[in-house]
Structure formats: C-alpha cells, structure tokens
Amino acid sequence: DRLREDLPGAAGRGELWLAFQPIVSMDEQRVVGVEALLRWRHPELGDVPPREFVPIAERAGVIGELQRWVLREATATAAGLPDSDGVPLRLGVNTSASHVAARTLVDDVAAALASSGLAPERLVLEVTEATLLDDGDFVAIDVQALRLMGVHVALDDFGTGTSSLLHLTRLPIDVLKLDRAFVSRVDRDAQSRALCEAVVTVGRALGVDVVAEGVETPAQLGVLRGLGLGFAQGFLLARPLPPADLLRVLREGA
Numbered sequence: 538d539r540l541r542e543d544l545p546g547a548a549g550r551g552e553l554w555l556a557f558q559p560i561v562s563m564d565e566q567r568v569v570g571v572e573a574l575l576r577w578r579h580p581e582l583g584d585v586p587p588r589e590f591v592p593i594a595e596r597a598g599v600i601g602e603l604q605r606w607v608l609r610e611a612t613a614t615a616a617g618l619p620d621s622d623g624v625p626l627r628l629g630v631n632t633s634a635s636h637v638a639a640r641t642l643v644d645d646v647a648a649a650l651a652s653s654g655l656a657p658e659r660l661v662l663e664v665t666e667a668t669l670l671d672d673g674d675f676v677a678i679d680v681q682a683l684r685l686m687g688v689h690v691a692l693d694d695f696g697t698g699t700s701s702l703l704h705l706t707r708l709p710i711d712v713l714k715l716d717r718a719f720v721s722r723v724d725r726d727a728q729s730r731a732l733c734e735a736v737v738t739v740g741r742a743l744g745v746d747v748v749a750e751g752v753e754t755p756a757q758l759g760v761l762r763g764l765g766l767g768f769a770q771g772f773l774l775a776r777p778l779p780p781a782d783l784l785r786v787l788r789e790g791a
C-alpha cells in the first residue's frame with residue numbers, strides 16, 4: 538500500500554526526523570539524557586506514528602536502512618548537545634528486533650559512533666526483552682559485543698510481555714525502563730506501587746539505573762521519588778521535542 542511504497546525513499550526526501558525526549562534525574566531534577574523518537578511526516582498523509590511504519594519497514598526488509606538513518610542522525614545531534622552541569626548527555630536509541638536479528642547492529646553502531654564522534658558510553662541502546670534474547674533464551678551476541686565496545690543497553694518497556702524480576706538478574710543491561718503501564722497507576726494502585734518498589738530494590742542490587750517512563754502527573758512523580766526511582770521521563774517533565782526546542786530547554790535548564 539501507500540506507506541509501504543513511500544517508506545523506502547522517506548529519509549532521502551527529508552520526511553523523517555527525530556524528536557528527543559529529556560530524561561531527568563529525580564534527586565537533582567537535571568536532564569541527564571534524551572531518548573530519540575523517530576517521526577515520519579508524510580507530505581499527504583501527515584504524521585505517521587512509528588507504531589505503524591516500523592512494522593512495515595520490518596516486513597518490507599528496509600528496517601536496516603531506517604535504523605542506520607536513526608543511528609547516524611541521533612548520534613550526530615547528540616554529539617552537538619551541550620553538557621548538562623559538565624556531564625555529557627546520554628542518548629537513548631530504540632532498536633528493532635529484526636534489525637538486531639539481521640546481525641548488522643554492531644557495524645551500524647560503530648559506523649554511527651565513528652562518523653559522529655560520540656563517545657560509546659553516551660549511547661544507550663533501548664531493547665525489549667524479546668530483542669535481547671535470541672531464541673528466547675540466549676543473549677543476542679550483538680548485544681554482548683556492543684557492551685564490550687562500551688555502549689550501554691537499556692531494557693525498554695519493562696513489566697510488559699514476559700519480563701520477570703528473576704530473569705532480570707541474568708540480563709546484561711545497564712538501565713531498566715519501567716513501562717508506563719505501571720507508572721500511570723502508581724499513585725492509585727498498591728500493586729503498581731509494590732512492583733515499582735521491587736524494581737528499585739532489584740535495580741540497586743544489580744547496579745542498574747531505573748527510569749520511570751510516561752510520568753504525566755505531579756502525584757506520580759512524587760510517589761516514584763518516594764520509592765527511590767532514580768530517573769524519570771514523561772510529558773510532565775518534557776514532551777518529545779524537535780532538536781531546536783530541546784536546545785532551548787537545555788539552555789534554560791528544563
């Protein structure tokens with residue numbers, strides 16, 4: 538159909554762009570990183586959400602090109618961002634399971650780091666549990682290779698799918714992103730609160746940073762801070778922003 542036809546040339550026509558959503562530390566209320574979020578402005582159909590076109594790219598076999606564009610563009614932008622209180626910002630980039638399975642991720646990341654000059658430690662690849670595990674059991678070899686290069690790995694959407702706390706102890710990750718399904722109920726629902734608390738405990742034990750996703754209200758933020766969550770991301774703190782707006786927020790100190 539239309540999206541399938543137009544997607545391969547979208548980057549070349551300048552229709553793709555990246556929004557960057559700040560990630561904030563709870564204790565200092567400081568921006569410590571950003572997550573790059575892919576956007577497609579179709580000239581006739583308007584904004585197409587990644588939830589729609591990423592699966593199309595995967596099926597059409599063009600996800601590699603799409604992810605390479607994202608990696609190059611995101612690292613180039615991040616390399617030009619000012620430090621936050623003297624500390625370089627981290628850059629989160631979402632990955633696709635079929636790109637990881639295609640086994641070009643290590644080369645693609647290395648190429649993006651080389652062309653942008655971004656330090657590997659500043660890059661955080663966001664992977665879901667299904668992506669992280671090959672055949673459901675073994676850690677994908679490319680993920681291990683990337684960690685050896687110094688790139689950080691975040692487990693995205695934690696708490697959805699099949700993820701379990703026990704499983705977490707075996708996964709080679711640096712950051713855990715708690716899905717907004719839990720965050721959205723944390724101020725109203727004792728079970729969500731208990732789960733967040735357990736994740737904080739496990740995060741401390743494993744030396745893993747925990748980011749609460751989708752924080753939308755001051756009440757949620759207050760509860761999460763009380764539970765000891767280290768980092769937060771969500772519309773309350775900042776929306777995904779075009780690079781120019783992100784720069785303004787960073788200069789004004791969010």
Ligand code: G
Pocket residue numbers: 573574575586587588591607630631632633777
């Ligand atoms: O920003 P938004 O809520 O529309 O994102 C929807 C989904 O698209 C999320 O699951 C997010 O992880 C995914 N996504 C955003 N950017 C990228 C990207 O660059 N690559 C891939 N594979 N997925 C992305």
Ligand code: G
Pocket residue numbers: 558574631663693694717750751752753770771772773777
């Ligand atoms: O799957 P992933 O965690 O990468 O998805 C990130 C998506 O969540 C992005 O598309 C982003 O636009 C969206 N998002 C970020 N903050 C909020 C929020 O506070 N509320 C909601 N509903 N979505 C958010």
Ligand code: MN
Pocket residue numbers: 572631663693
């Ligand atoms: Mn993500």
Ligand code: NA
Pocket residue numbers: 693694695714715716717750
């Ligand atoms: Na998520």
